[in-house]
Amino acid sequence: MTAAIDLLSRIRIVLVATSHPGNVGAAARAMFTMGLTRLVLVSPRRFPDPEAVALATGATSVLDGATVLGTLDEAIAGCALAIGLSARPREFAGRVLAMRDAAMEAVVTAPHGDIAFVFGSEMSGLSNAELARCALVATIPANPDYASLNLAAAVQVVAYELRVAATGGDVWRAPRFAPATADEIEALFANGERTLIAMRILNPEMPKKLLPRLRRLFARAGLEKEEVNILRGIVARIDQLIARREP
C-alpha cells in the first residue's frame, strides 16, 4: 500500500486556462477523493476564489497547496511523462491511449519521476500546440454523439483510474461472521429434506432438481453458523405444525 500511495504522490494534475473557479474547486475535490493532492493551475482566469473553496468542500487543502504558473512548459517541467487529455481526434497525435491504459503507463513510469495529466479549458480543451507538448494523449471512452464531460468529471475519472491502477482498487468488504461448518450444513439439508417430504413438496420417488437447486442457492450465499441456526429453527417449527395436524 505504501508503494501505491508513493505513486499517487507523483501525479500532478495540470489545468490549463480554466474559466470557472467552481470547476477548479470541484476538480480539487475529485482529486482528493482518490488520494491525489498536487494541483497545478496554468493561467486560471480567477484564482483564488471563494467559489472554488465552496465546491472543494473537504478538499480545500488541495486548493491551498495549488501552484499557479504562467505557462504549460513550467507546469510540466521535470516530468518523466506528460499526458494530455483529449476527447476529440487530432490529426497529429502520436500515441493515443484509452485512460485505463494511460493509467498503467503512469504506473510503470512513476519510478522515473513525476507524471503530469494535463487538461485544457472548459470550452475548447487543449490546443494542438499544447497537446504537442505532451508525450502521450489519453482519452476517456465516451458517447460519440456527446463526449463533453464536465472538467471536474473528467478529473474524477482520471483520478479514479489512477487510484485503481495504483492500489488495485481496494474497497471495503462485506462483514463476515462465523461460517457454518460442512457438517452443520449437511445436518440442515438432511433435516430439510425430511421436512420437505413431509410437506409433500418433495416426492422421494420423483425428486427432480429441487434439492440440488436449494444447495446451489445456499452455496452461492455461503451459509453462516447463525443463519444455519435460523433455518433449522424454521424447519423445526414446520415439523411441529405437521405433527399437530396429523393425529
Next chain:
Amino acid sequence: MTAAIDLLSRIRIVLVATSHPGNVGAAARAMFTMGLTRLVLVSPRRFPDPEAVALATGATSVLDGATVLGTLDEAIAGCALAIGLSARPREFAGRVLAMRDAAMEAVVTAPHGDIAFVFGSEMSGLSNAELARCALVATIPANPDYASLNLAAAVQVVAYELRVAATGGDVWRAPRFAPATADEIEALFANGERTLIAMRILNPEMPKKLLPRLRRLFARAGLEKEEVNILRGIVARIDQLIARREP
C-alpha cells in the same frame, strides 16, 4: 456494438431524495456522456428546476425523459438487479463489489432485464433500509480519509465503468499514415550508419550500442514512409556538409 448499446439502454440511474437540482443536471450530463439515458428520481426536493437544465448543458433530453416517483420500490420495480452505491461500510451488507466488478455483474445480468444503480442523497447516501432493497452493494475505490465524491462525480464514474464494460472502452485512435517498408527502413539505417561514421560519432572499431539503441527508438515509434523521407533528407544534408569541409 449494437449489443453494447442495447445493454446501456437497460440501465436505470436512480437518485433518491436529491437536495440540489444542480446535481441532478450534472448527473444527467455525466450519464449522457457515457450513453446512458434513463434517469429515475425518487422524491427529489426540487424538480424540474432551471438549475438542473443549466448544469445538464447538452444532456437536457435526459432530464426531459426523467421519471419522478415517490418511493424506491417503484423505482426498482421489475429490475433484474438493483445495485446500491455506498462509500462507507455497512454491518448488514450482503455482497459488496468494487464498481468495476459491479459493472461486469450488470453486463451478465442485463439479458434478464433492467439493472438499477441506486444513489442516496448528497448529505447521507442511502439509508440501511434503502440499501437492503438492493441485491448488491457497489463501492467506488476512494481515499479512506476522504471518500466523499460529489453525487454527479459518482454517477460519472459508475456510467464510465458501465460504458467500458459494455463496449470494451473503444476510443479514437491516433491517425495512421502509410508505414515505411522494411527495405526503406534498412536503406535509412545503412545510410545513417555511414554518415555517423563520417561524423566520427560512431567508431566502427568500437560501435558499442549506438545503432541498436537508434533501431529500438525508431522501432517503438513505428516509422512512416514520409518520416523516412524526412530522415533521409537530413542525413543527405549532413553528408553534403561533411563533403564540403573535407577538401
